[in-house]
Amino acid sequence: MDTLPKSAVEGHSIDFIPESERTDKLSSQGPFWFLGNFTFFTMTIGFVGPSVGLSALWTILAGTLGIMFGTLFMAFHGSQGPHLGLPQMIQSRAQFGYRGVILALLATLFVFAGFNIVNMVLMMQGLKELFGFNPLVVALAVTVPATVLAILGHDWMHRSFKWALFLSIPLYGLVTLAVMMNWVPDAPMPLLAAGEATPAPLGFNWTGFITQFAAAASYNIAYAPYVSDYSRYLPKNTHSGKLIAVVFLGASLSGAWMIAVGAWLADHLHASNVLVALSQVGNTVSPLMGIVVVGVTILVFLPVIAMNIYSAKLTTLTCVDSIKHIEPTRRARILAIAFVILLQLGVSLSLQGSDKGLSVLGIYLVVMLYFLVPWTAVNLTDYFFVRKGRYAIPHFFTPHDSLYGSWGMRGLASYAIGFVAMIPFFYIFDGVAQKEVYVGPLAKALGNIDIAWLVGLIVSGLVYYWLSRSIDLKNEEAVIQRIELTHPHFTTGDKAAMPLAPLSGITNFGR
Template sequence: MSGSTQPVHAAETGGGLAIEGHSIDYIPESERHARLGSQGPFWFLGNFHFFTISIGFVGPALGLSALWTTLAGALGIMFGTLFMAFHGSQGPEMGLPQMIQSRAQFGYRGVVLALLATLFVFVGFNVVNVTLIIDGLNKVFGIEPIPVACGVIAVGALLSIYGHDLMHKAFKWALMLTLPLYALVTIALAFGAGQTEAAEPASLGFSWVAFATQFAIAASYNISYAPYVSDYSRYLPKHTSRAKLIAAVFLGASLSGGWMIGLGAWLAQLLQASDALVALDRVGSALLPGLGNVLVLVSVLGFLPVIALNTYSAMLTLLTGIDSVRRINPTPRARVLSILAITLVLLACVLSIRGNGISILNTFLVLMLYFLVPWTAVNLVDYFFVRKGRYAIPHFFTPKGIYGAWQLRGIVAYLVGFACMVPFFFIFDAAAGEEVFVGPMARLLDGVDIAWLVGLVVSGLTYFILSRSLDLEAERRIIDAISERDILAVARPGASQAS
């Protein structure tokens, strides 16, 4: 895409902000400038916002009490974060975006199957994100949706264009802004702020269907981060402690996720809230006139880096997909053009898909879990149990390498796992109070959704069995002969000549 003879990673800094020079290429060890200490706060903020609060509304909407919703949400978040955290350890060890590494399981071209699922997640997340923002700001301030949607999406696009370093800084500042305010809301709600004597207490209790649904939605929420984590840990030094990194990601993402889902559950039960921003405005205004509006505005501002996070990973996925069909040079120009395309698609979806935000959220998160579970099972089984973290990185960048153009093992495992999940699907529209799709096995289980568990087990076991025929010794001999110069020559065209 560029006729320049300079390395594709060289971005002109000019002493100020610089567009990140890397995208789907390899990060050499000399440029691994990130710190392990940044991972915990980064992923804490990843869940520390009103979107996660909205997930806590799902349980009460299905008749589950706030206490049971909080428990189901916390357990689900911790379960999903396990997968997310283990994926994160792949970043520093390989210095690659997550979906490039998936070529080992699906093949240079076959990875497009997984890319379609993850691109759906990245764009879909932002559709729900922006829908919740424009609906909330319209209810609180009466602001028209279109200008808000355009502004929010534009800021997210700009942050993702500048990339990794600026996004980490934005997450840091957003956390400093939102942490004291959400702590204040939590304490205020515990003392009855925002509640009125006229409000009738919600008649909520327990049901296995609602508990399982809340668990699955919370689990899917953090499992959905699995394709992201390596994108933001790949700048860590190669020999970063795997255990410490997994612990940092797990603690950061699970603590904030459990807190926010619990807060949402109690807002739904005590205030009968169905919109997170409206609920925050109500609690803040009960404490101090005007504080509610400040809470809403800070919440939206603190959420903008999350919009960027989805756009950034969608960009990496789109470039990986294009590169899997026709080899490209991942220049800053390619980065900007892909983000522009993603932004236009996102805006079109937001403006055309309108409706109840919680209903859209519930349905989307369930579908997202169904698409991602087979992929995460295949990827983690390959990384931790089959190849045990050893990969020939130059071979990720050619269809003629040891991973080939198509890896039927991964493709078959994904499709078999997904097919086995279908009879267990339970998709319910909470707002309309009606079923969207219920598989025969889910009906036998009275609507308890275990499709995700079926997908994990079947896809993981299928891939492990099919991988028994791999010649891992031959792969290791090839890997042992590879130097970083070999990697740079393939993964970053022009870098070896310029070094």
């Protein structure tokens, strides 16, 4: 932000970013989202397949296809940031209403906070097992620097991601090389308790394949509420097709890489905690290298923890503002961050003593997908096919007499109908305990294959498109044009740069 010194705390939160402050470059987005998935936590997504009977090879295939599928939705959401200059969930007021968006906000807050809770539990358990570290000390050592980054804001987040990328590429390059060169011997099968049956050898099964696909897809679909938070500082005439491609390549390549490494660790080392497995890989080079691998792994993950805190803060402020209008001051940002930190610390410390971390992870990823799929379907349908990128930006901040109303019944109904339609297709399986948590009747009829996410995407998107036929788009366009005449800085970007015109049959996003 060229109007502020580089050392300054970010001045914006849930408000509109003026064009004069949009100093980001398109080239920064690829590395940013590459690092977002280039972490030890992404490796744990590769643990899901072996836990449900898949070999490393089939896990890698299912995980790669899933991460690419989920990244499509994430990347399309990213194009909204420079076009509108808004955080993602503020824009959702157009579909759900000024107050009705709270439903979507609670789902996304669950995702942002949940990611950090699972991350911290894995770190506390891993460092306690490896070095005997006190879990509270670990939690504070991770949370404090990440909180500082989140308070400093957008520019410092991008800088920290750049430096973390420089550290993580040689680190995970070494780990990958050790795996590919077979430097790490396979671990023996764990001893079985008396009367416990010998597990079947890992191979292929459709239930496991779809479960791994869904876990990987949910991982990047979960980024959908984040992306505009970090692309809104791009100039409004940024070419959306190029932005979509850059975000897609960055997030999918690193995600597929880390899932592949995780699949090998789970298959060959029977790993249940990724930090312990990485230490084991490092120790094959030298005993000191195991410590270095774990230390750098934690260090480069701090910006990702900060990213979750930052977006959870935006979601918390949007939620409060949807109930009672607030000014998005620095003080409000810090108070929202304090709320998020207390929530995360309290829950993670209460869970860290459990030995069911991997079970919680697998279930969490699936449930997260269920909550986010109807929202992403409604949001993208509105942006690309109903309103086609044309929004009255000041009305996102108007509690009363807003063009989009207090309760967006079309969006809320579409979300609810899509979610209810998914329930019979739910298949929630605990791969660690090898037991079914919940199986919907239609999932059982399909042989325990989970296609709930696909049902939710189709149903919510189609219902919203059908209900939106009653929207008075001509009146909305007249309001938008008046705003653009009187407040030209509120224009919704360069229409020529809007995405997917050839693919969607849309030749002009203006009406």
